[in-house]
Amino acid sequence: MGSTAKQLAETSASTAVAAALAPICVYNFQHANDAYDDLAAFKKVESWSQSDYIQKGGWATMPGSTTADSAVARDCATALDALEIARADVKESLLRRQGAELFWVRSCRRG
Numbered sequence: 001m002g003s004t005a006k007q008l009a010e011t012s013a014s015t016a017v018a019a020a021l022a023p024i025c026v027y028n029f030q031h032a033n034d035a036y037d038d039l040a041a042f043k044k045v046e047s048w049s050q051s052d053y054i055q056k057g058g059w060a061t062m063p064g065s066t067t068a069d070s071a072v073a074r075d076c077a078t079a080l081d082a083l084e085i086a087r088a089d090v091k092e093s094l095l096r097r098q099g100a101e102l103f104w105v106r107s108c109r110r111g
Contacts, residue, residue, distance in 0.1 A: 018071035021062055025076035026083065028059040042080060050077035 032038055038057065045053045051073040054060050060073035 014071060018069065018075050021069065021072045022075035022079055024062060025054065025060045025072050026079050029054070029057070029076065029080060030083075032057075032059070039080065039083075042077075047081070050081065053077070054080070 029035065029038065042050060042053055051060075051070060054073040054077050055068035055070065058068065060068040060070075060076055062069065062072070
């Protein structure tokens, strides 16, 4: 295999591995004790250094590894950046549902 083809194959493999591991990073981030606070802090970080924030937080360190993977952190940061809207929508939806349930409980007590 020529050096250009070999380089292309290695780059493709690295990209595929990072894409496959990024959901684990997102999962680690979402299930941390302070996930909402971490997400708020993450959103305040400049986009060019968000992957550094993910690496330093340890979320891109895969099980069995001692160091974070920069490509995984980059893909994880991209996913988390898009996730904020979804999380906010879910939180708002839950608050509305809880409010409706509370209203229903109160109206049943009055009836």
